Amino acid sequence: xxxxxxxxxxxxxPRRKTRIHWRLLGDHLxxxxxxxxxxxxxxxTLFTATHDNLFIHKEGVxxxxxxxxxxxxxxxxxxxGGFTQNVDGVKMLMNSLIxxxxxxxxxxxxSMMAAYAIVYFRxxxxxxxxxxxxxxxxxxxEVRILPSYEVVQSLGLVNSYTGLILPLVASAxxxxxxxxxxxxxxxxxxxxxxxxxxxxFKFFVDILFPLSRTMVAAIFxxxxxxxxxxxxxxxxxxxxxxxxxxxxxxxxxxxxxVGSSYIPDYGVAMALAIIxxxxxxxxxxxxxxxxVKGLTESDx
Amino acid sequence: MKRVQxxxxxxxxxxxxxxxxxxxxxxxxxxxxxxxxxxxxxxxxGFGSTFVGLDNYRDVVTGSEYAKIARFxxxxxxxxxxxxxxxxxxxxxxxxxxxxxxxxxRILLMWVYAIAPPVAGLMGILLFDxxxxxxxxxxxxxxxxxxxxxxxxxxxxxxxxxxxxxQIPINFIFFLAGLQSVPxxxxxxxxxxxxxxxxxxFSVTFPLLAPTAFFLLIINITYALxxxxxxxxxxxxxxxxxxxxxxVYKVFIDGFRGNDLGGSSAQSVILMILVAGLTVxxxxxMERRVHYN
Amino acid sequence: xxNVTLNTVRKTYPNGYKAxxxxxxxxxxxxxxxxxxxxxxGKSTLLRMIAGLEDVTEGEISIGGTVVNDLDPAxxxxxxVFQNYALYPHMTVRKNMAYGLKNQxxxxxxxxxxxxxxxxTLRLDEYLERKPGQLSGGQRQRVAMGxxxxxxPKVFLFDEPLSNLDAKLxxxxxxxxxxxxxxxxxxxxxxxxxxxxxxxxxxxxIIMSAGQIEQIGSPMDLYLRPVSRFVADFIGSPSMNxxxxxxxxxxxxxxxxxxxxxxxxxxxxxxxGTLLDxxxxxxxxxxxxxxxxxxxxxxxxxxxxxxxxxxxxxLSDNVDPLALRLTGVHSIAPGEILSLACAGDTLHxxxxxxxxxxx
Numbered sequence: 001x002x003x004x005x006x007x008x009x010x011x012x013x014p015r016r017k018t019r020i021h022w023r024l025l026g027d028h029l030x031x032x033x034x035x036x037x038x039x040x041x042x043x044x045t046l047f048t049a050t051h052d053n054l055f056i057h058k059e060g061v062x063x064x065x066x067x068x069x070x071x072x073x074x075x076x077x078x079x080x081g082g083f084t085q086n087v088d089g090v091k092m093l094m095n096s097l098i099x100x101x102x103x104x105x106x107x108x109x110x111s112m113m114a115a116y117a118i119v120y121f122r123x124x125x126x127x128x129x130x131x132x133x134x135x136x137x138x139x140x141x142e143v144r145i146l147p148s149y150e151v152v153q154s155l156g157l158v159n160s161y162t163g164l165i166l167p168l169v170a171s172a173x174x175x176x177x178x179x180x181x182x183x184x185x186x187x188x189x190x191x192x193x194x195x196x197x198x199x200x201f202k203f204f205v206d207i208l209f210p211l212s213r214t215m216v217a218a219i220f221x222x223x224x225x226x227x228x229x230x231x232x233x234x235x236x237x238x239x240x241x242x243x244x245x246x247x248x249x250x251x252x253x254x255x256x257x258v259g260s261s262y263i264p265d266y267g268v269a270m271a272l273a274i275i276x277x278x279x280x281x282x283x284x285x286x287x288x289x290x291x292v293k294g295l296t297e298s299d300x
Numbered sequence: 301m302k303r304v305q306x307x308x309x310x311x312x313x314x315x316x317x318x319x320x321x322x323x324x325x326x327x328x329x330x331x332x333x334x335x336x337x338x339x340x341x342x343x344x345x346g347f348g349s350t351f352v353g354l355d356n357y358r359d360v361v362t363g364s365e366y367a368k369i370a371r372f373x374x375x376x377x378x379x380x381x382x383x384x385x386x387x388x389x390x391x392x393x394x395x396x397x398x399x400x401x402x403x404x405x406r407i408l409l410m411w412v413y414a415i416a417p418p419v420a421g422l423m424g425i426l427l428f429d430x431x432x433x434x435x436x437x438x439x440x441x442x443x444x445x446x447x448x449x450x451x452x453x454x455x456x457x458x459x460x461x462x463x464x465x466x467q468i469p470i471n472f473i474f475f476l477a478g479l480q481s482v483p484x485x486x487x488x489x490x491x492x493x494x495x496x497x498x499x500x501x502f503s504v505t506f507p508l509l510a511p512t513a514f515f516l517l518i519i520n521i522t523y524a525l526x527x528x529x530x531x532x533x534x535x536x537x538x539x540x541x542x543x544x545x546x547x548v549y550k551v552f553i554d555g556f557r558g559n560d561l562g563g564s565s566a567q568s569v570i571l572m573i574l575v576a577g578l579t580v581x582x583x584x585x586m587e588r589r590v591h592y593n
Numbered sequence: 594x595x596n597v598t599l600n601t602v603r604k605t606y607p608n609g610y611k612a613x614x615x616x617x618x619x620x621x622x623x624x625x626x627x628x629x630x631x632x633x634x635g636k637s638t639l640l641r642m643i644a645g646l647e648d649v650t651e652g653e654i655s656i657g658g659t660v661v662n663d664l665d666p667a668x669x670x671x672x673x674v675f676q677n678y679a680l681y682p683h684m685t686v687r688k689n690m691a692y693g694l695k696n697q698x699x700x701x702x703x704x705x706x707x708x709x710x711x712x713x714t715l716r717l718d719e720y721l722e723r724k725p726g727q728l729s730g731g732q733r734q735r736v737a738m739g740x741x742x743x744x745x746p747k748v749f750l751f752d753e754p755l756s757n758l759d760a761k762l763x764x765x766x767x768x769x770x771x772x773x774x775x776x777x778x779x780x781x782x783x784x785x786x787x788x789x790x791x792x793x794x795x796x797x798x799i800i801m802s803a804g805q806i807e808q809i810g811s812p813m814d815l816y817l818r819p820v821s822r823f824v825a826d827f828i829g830s831p832s833m834n835x836x837x838x839x840x841x842x843x844x845x846x847x848x849x850x851x852x853x854x855x856x857x858x859x860x861x862x863x864x865x866g867t868l869l870d871x872x873x874x875x876x877x878x879x880x881x882x883x884x885x886x887x888x889x890x891x892x893x894x895x896x897x898x899x900x901x902x903x904x905x906x907x908l909s910d911n912v913d914p915l916a917l918r919l920t921g922v923h924s925i926a927p928g929e930i931l932s933l934a935c936a937g938d939t940l941h942x943x944x945x946x947x948x949x950x951x952x
Contacts, residue, residue, distance in 0.1 A: 027394045028401075034391045034468075035408035041465070042415075044434065045423050060432040110318045117315035122305040129316050136327050138576040142526045142548050143568050146555035147330035147337070155325075170326035175319065188679030191646050192740075196693030197667030200306045206692070210683040229416035231530040236556070247416045247530075254422060254534055266432075273422050280414035288407055295470075296477040 042277070049073070049270035056266045072267035076275060079268075086241040087249075089275055096228055096245040096279070102165045103227030104220045111174030112212070116204060118175075119182040120190070136172045141233060149236050159240040168233060174219060177294075181215050182208070218294020221287050225280040246276035331572070338565035349562075356566035366550070366567075373525070373546040376460065380528070381520040383464045385513070388471030393501065395472075396479040406476065413469035417462075417527060421534025424448075424462040428535075449537040456544040459535050463528045471516055478512035479505070518582045522575070547571060595657030595670075595747040595780060596622045597643060602652035604638050612638040614804040616652070625774050625781045627795035630827070632786055635804040637752060640784045644673050644750050657747050667696070672741035673750040677757060678733045680725040680740075687721040690740045707743040714776070715739050731762045738770075742777070751783040755790065767793055788828050792816070800824050822948040825872045825941050831903060833941065834878075834915045838871035840864065847871055847942065851908050853888055858937040863944070863951050870948070872941030875903065875918040878933050886932030890915055895925050904931065 047062045050069030056062065077089035117123075118130050141148060148167055157163030185208065193203045209216075234248040244252070253272060257264040284291055338356055340349040360366050395405045427433045428448040439446040446454050482505060490504040506513075526548055536543045540553055548571065555564030597620040604613040613635040620626050628636040641647040643654055645666035653660050661669045672693075680689050687708055694704045712718045715735045725733055734754060741749055755763045755770075771794060774781050785791055791798050792812045800807045800815065800823075808820045819825035825833050838847040838855075842865045846856050849871065863869075878888075889909045896903040904917040904925055917933065925931070942951045 024398065027398050030394050031391060031398065031401075031405045031409075034387070034394075035405060037465070038409060038412045038468070041420075041423050041427060042412075045426060048426065056432065060437070061426060061429075061434050110322065113315040114319035117312040120305055121312035121315075122307045123309075123312045126312070129320065132328075133319060133323060136323055138579045139327075139331060139572050140522070140526050140575065142529060143551065143571040143575060144327075144330045144334050145552060146561070146564050146568065147333035148326060150333065151326065151330050166322055167326040170322045172319075172323075186677060186679065188675045188677055189681065191644075191666075192673070192675060192679040192681075193692075194646065195644065195666045195671065195673050197665075197696035198692075200308060200311055202696065203306075207681055207683075213683075225414050229414075229419075231416060231418045231533075232552070247418055250416075250418045250422050251533070254425065255538055257425075266426075269422070270426065273419050276419050277415045280416075281411055284414040285407060285411055288410070292410075292473055292477065295473060 042274075045270050046274055049267055049274055051267060053263050053266050057263045068267055072271045073275070076268045076271035087244055089246075089272060091242065092244050092246045092249050093275065093279075095243055096247065096276070098161060099164060099230065099234070099245050100224045100228035100280075102161065103168055103230075104223035106165060106169045107174040107223050108216060108219055110169060111172070112178050112216075114175045115178035115182055116208070119179055120200070120203075120208075133172045133175055136170065137176060141168065141171070145232065145236070152237065159238055159243055161243070164234060164237050164243070165227075168227065168230060174223065177219055178212070178215070181212060185211060214290060215294065217287070218290045221283055221291045222294055224283060228280050246272065250276060334565045334568045334572070336565075337561055338569045340562055342559075342561040352562070356562040357570070360563055360566045360570070369545060369547055369550050372456070372544050376456070376463075376528075376544070376546060377521055377524040379460050380463045380467065380524040381517060383460070384467035385471055385516060385520060387464070388468045389475050389513075391468070392472050392475035392479055393505075395476055409472050410469040412466060413473070415466060416530060417466060418530030418534050420462050420466045421531040424458055424531070424535055425537065428454075428458045448535065449539065449543065452542060452544055455535060459528070459532055459544065462531045462535065463524065466531070467520065467523055471520070474512055474516055475509070478509045482508050514585065515582070518578060521578065525571075525575070596620055596624075597748055597780060597782065598653075598655045599639075599643075600653040600655075602639070602642065602654060603650050604635070604642060604647060605650045611804050613642070616806055618799065618806070618809055620780060620782065623778050623780055625771075625794060625796045626783065626799060627791040627797075628782065628784045628799050628801060629786065629788060629791040630801035630807075633803075634801040636784045636786075636799075636801050639801070640750055640752055640782060643748070643782060644671055645669050667693075670747040671750055672744045672746040672748075673752065674734075674737045674741050674754045676753040678725070678737040680733060680736055682725055685722050685724055686717060686728070686736050686739075689725070689736060690743050693740065693744055704743075707745070708739075711739045711742040714742065714773070730758050731766065734758065734766060738773070742773075746779070748780045748782060749777075751781065753785055754783075756785070756787070763790075770794065789830065792828070800827060802827075818950070819872075819941060820950050822870050822872070822943040825943070829874055831875050831916050831918065834873045834875060834913075836871045836873065836908075836913050836915070837945075838869040838942070840867040840869060847940075849888075849908070850913065853908070855887060855935070855940060856937050857940065857942075857952065859952065861942065861952055867951075868945040869951070870943040870945050872943065873915075873935055874939065874941075875916040877939035878915075878917045878935050880917070880919060881932050881934045883932045885934055887935065888915075888933040890917065890931045890933055892925055892927050892929045892931060894927055897922065906931070 044061050044063070047064055047066070048056060049072055051059075051062050051066035052068050055066070077093075080086060080088045114129075114133060118126065118133075152158060152163045152167060155163070157166075189207060189211075190203065193207055198206060228245075229247055230245075231247050231251075234245050235251055238244055238248060249272060253269045257266075257269055337349070339351060339353060341352045341355070342349045391409055395402060395409065398405070425448070427435045428446065430436055430447060433446075433448075436446045436448075448458050449455055486504065486508070490500050494500040494503065525546065528546065529548060529552070532545060532549050536545070540549075540557075545553070547567065551564050551567045551571065554560045554567065558564075599616045599618055602613060602616045603611070605611050616639055628639060630636050638647060642649050643656075645661065645664060649662050654662055656669055656671070681692065684692065690708050690711065691704050694707065708721070709718075712721055715738060717732070717735055717739055720728060720732060720736075725736065728736065734757075737754065755766055758766065767790060783794060791800075795812055797809060797811055798815055799809045802823050808815060808824050815824055815828050819828060822835065826835065837850040840861055840863050841848055841854065844861045844863070844865060845859075846854050847861075847869055848854050855871070890904070890906040891909060892904055892906040893914075894905050896905070899922070900920070902919045902921070902923045902925070904919065904923075906915060906917075907913065908915055909930075917931070940952065943949060944951055
């Protein structure tokens with residue numbers, strides 16, 4: 001009995017091992033294919049951006065680097081009037097940064113204040129305020145786009161950073177995240193702080209904010225990417241090219257390209273696309289841990 | 301909220317003023333405006349408007365074009381949600397099992413999250429281009445003459461592909477987090493109880509993942525309805541004419557290109573009701589989940 | 594140091610729930626008081642009202658002769674140690690201890706002196722620059738105590754401070770706490786649900802049930818003369834046996850459910866026929882020769898604990914379980930019949946309907 005058992009083990013061990021090997025290989029193949037699927041479109045765009053327009057026009061999308069990379073990218077960054085008449089890439093980059101950072105900071109400041117009031121204070125219209133704020137989660141900007149445009153227009157805020165940023169801040173996502181987070185902070189900390197003589201302001205500055213730092217960083221990243229990537233609202237809100245963001249500029253690129261009767265400026269177009277995605281991609285990659293944590297722990 | 305709270309007479313109101321005033325001006329006012337103007341017919345030359353009751357709604361709902369767009373939206377949403385969820389799930393399960401390179405795979409599969417939909421649309425235009433695009437060339441090998449922006453079906457296919465591509469990362473992140481939160485002991489118990497990997501996945505892991513999957517389903521539906529705007533806008537190359545579009549896109553087209561304020565508003569209100577319903581459903585489900593966990 | 598007086602204090606929550614219904618007692622200066630009772634009995638609410646973390650619905654609380662009902666927690670000159678320690682996770686041990694003092698605008702030198710002293714007392718010197726996350730449970734508990742000590746408060750409040758620790762550490766910290774009380778000579782108010790903790794720590798115990806104070810007294814008062822069936826059942830381990838009984842005609846004896854009759858020391862002030870709960874502590878039952886037997890126990894199972902032997906069984910003609918605690922090792926088998934006797938002055942008699950003590 002013991003003998004047969006032993007020999008069984010001896011027989012099956014190597015076979016099991018090879019099977020596991022094959023399965024592991026399969027797993028890696030699938031994952032590599034997935035990674036390639038994600039990477040390839042961007043790589044092809046990048047490769048194509050380093051070639052001469054005429055060459056691209058003749059040969060199609062390119063599968064390796066060419067020698068026009070520097071020329072195309074510097075034109076995309078510094079030449080006015082490639083696709084847009086009055087702005088270069090640097091200006092659009094600045095506008096994108098203003099939108100991304102302004103949106104993220106505004107959202108964090110405003111929503112932290114509101115969430116602090118809702119979670120940590122007992123006051124008469126607390127529940128009313130809660131509902132007024134959280135109803136906004138029901139309706140994304142896209143469904144009320146036209147009246148929003150009219151409101152901003154009647155306030156004279158078209159073609160201004162304020163008109164660009166503030167309406168985007170008018171949703172409760174940030175408040176919701178911070179409310180969830182504040183509620184998960186142990187109650188005893190507030191009690192201990194009160195015994196230690198901390199009032200509402202001190203408690204926030206000395207204890208709650210330091211505790212929220214990771215959360216703030218994570219939300220900043222998420223909101224920055226969200227703000228940077230805004231398209232519809234900037235498209236409506238900015239007709240003045242000096243306010244164009246990179247993502248807004250993409251539409252201009254497409255229109256010039258599609259409407260063109262000459263050979264379009266493929267190289268510069270693709271270079272601009274790469275520039276438009278670079279900052280948010282870099283942030284997500286560098287701060288991936290915070291970003292994933294913020295996303296998965298606050299969204300639920 | 302908390303057992304112990306501060307009670308100061310003024311402080312909380314001061315904290316709430318910025319958020320509330322922004323919401324009132326940029327949310328409630330426009331929303332109310334949308335509802336109001338959905339009952340009016342705007343004079344095309346801007347000379348006032350007339351109250352028409354539910355006429356705008358009737359015109360919208362009975363229009364044959366609206367029904368066609370609604371059908372497309374439904375199909376588009378279903379396809380985008382299905383493909384992006386299932387591809388992401390497959391990748392997450394695999395990324396969860398391999399030990400070597402797990403971190404590299406994670407980053408390689410999630411970075412696309414940061415790319416804006418219209419930028420993805422621009423890349424789509426390049427890759428599906430009739431002359432230049434490798435995907436068009438590939439399709440031609442199979443005898444498919446792909447015409448982006450001209451052929452209804454081809455444009456729709458490109459929209460779905462681009463939308464799926466950009467949505468895979470977020471689904472992947474959530475699925476992976478969900479898988480990693482399945483307790484080790486549960487997996488080990490399942491490993492002892494069930495020798496078959498696939499059936500083990502569907503009988504133990506997947507049910508534990510169901511809350512994540514449900515949450516993601518809602519997220520994906522909202523995504524397909526709203527956030528694909530940039531992709532659609534780009535891939536149509538500025539000519540909505542015969543091309544497929546979603547309901548949200550039509551609100552925009554009618555409002556800004558067609559100057560049909562009443563009709564656009566009525567569509568907005570219909571969408572508001574749809575989205576509000578979806579969100580309430582999601583919240584109720586989430587509340588329940590919170591309680592039972 | 595100060596005394597604490599509660600004058601008919603009540604707490605009713607907005608939803609109508611009455612958490613504390615009339616607490617009326619005085620804690621002496623330097624006394625170690627333990628509030629004990631099952632969960633939900635109102636003991637924590639009472640403590641939190643003394644701390645100022647809950648409003649007082651009715652009545653008055655004074656500390657050191659001053660009514661503190663409307664004072665902020667920080668102005669009551671108290672310190673509190675929480676069950677989950679409530680240390681600020683982003684601050685070092687030193688900063689945790691210093692935070693309250695800084696808010697009082699104490700000078701830096703004074704703060705440093707106090708922290709150094711407390712750290713020495715609690716053997717925390719090495720850990721002052723660490724954060725709570727890098728400490729063990731026992732160490733965190735010490736930091737929480739340190740944070741209380743440095744304030745040099747009139748009253749120390751403890752909310753189940755040991756219940757998150759393992760049994761061995763709990764015993765150790767219990768001894769340290771007792772020593773600390775002696776050294777600081779402060780007024781301690783301590784909440785726990787663990788009767789052993791209460792017995793070993795308290796000068797006086799306040800035992801609560803369902804928002805009411807059941808009894809206030811020294812640990813031995815509560816053990817020897819519990820005023821109610823609830824107190825009798827709560828104090829002592831294994832808990833007291835409760836048997837059905839009835840007052841006999843002579844008012845000097847009680848008849849149990851199986852017709853055994855137990856004699857009392859003193860006549861009972863209750864009408865013959867009054868229904869009783871008869872309480873017998875397991876350690877007060879004696880194994881005797883069969884001819885002296887007052888009760889016969891059929892053994893179900895035996896727990897050998899080394900120092901003690903606990904025998905579980907049933908009385909003949911009775912379904913009520915009965916436990917018996919014998920000192921030392923005894924070999925007793927299930928199914929055996931033991932002859933038992935008890936002294937009349939160890940009987941606890943309670944009115945079956947009111948649960949109040951009768952003898």
